[in-house]
Amino acid sequence: MDRLLDDTDFMAEDPTLFELNAGGYDGEYYQNIPDFELDDYNHYKENEYTEDTRHLFLDEKHEMERRWEAELVRDLDAIYHRGRGTVAGTVVEPESLEARTPKKEPTKNRKRPAETTPLSEYIDTCQLCHNIYNELKNAGIPQALFAKCVLGRTQGTLSDTLKKPKPWNEMKPSGQKIYQQMYDWLALSVDERMAMLKEPLVKEEVKNDAPEPTKKRFVFSEMQKNTLDSLFKQERNPDQETKVDIAQQLNLDISQVNTYFMNARRRNRITGNDFKKVIE
């Protein structure tokens, strides 16, 4: 008796054929495929083709492809010649299709949601951060855990990102990456999300040496901070001479003054993407 064929047998002949069945598909992909693929797949499943009858299925498929192409060309021609005196419904030979229509994107490399995707064309970072913030809160997932296991970053970085999302189109790919990671995580099933939270994204190095003593963080005195803040309100980007002067007056290192203005410029930048507006 003939061996019943499975999907891989047909895919060997035409790798794009059963893309649909290969584990999920996105809306864009679904819109791009001819309708007959899904119907044909069901038909194939119902009739259980064998090695001997494989050609029947493929012949049917190719015939339907030809019909679909002919219909497409006819439709395109009807649109193209509308109002130019051409008789509507003129059948054009399928061979001319390639020259007239853009090539369909090959489907075999199309990414699915569960995979590590390339950066999206656009992500609404404000809405995304709102969703992640609520998701973590509702599920009782600490920011530190999420940051470490899903993003490979620290809690502080995550908190800052969630509270002050940057507009997607104003970031470079390196900046977009953290939003893409959150976006991808949200696209997973609950089980998959939880599985990710079980281990750090980046394996920590095992150090044999004694741990380095924690570095004490410098904090500006109230007077230094107030003075710097009011100077920043007057001039966001003072010249080097002014900054040296400020450093001397406040008994600070020039690098500390430089860093202050650098951070202040960055953190006071108006992005038009105010998270509070979404939260409230």
Added chain:
DNA sequence: TGTTAGTCAATAAC
């Protein structure tokens, strides 16, 4: 060489 963007990590605030 100076600036920017992404980030860490200490610690303040809740």
Added chain:
DNA sequence: GTTATTGACTAACA
């Protein structure tokens, strides 16, 4: 205990 803030480090870039 968790989240928010912030001084500083680093790589990329002009």
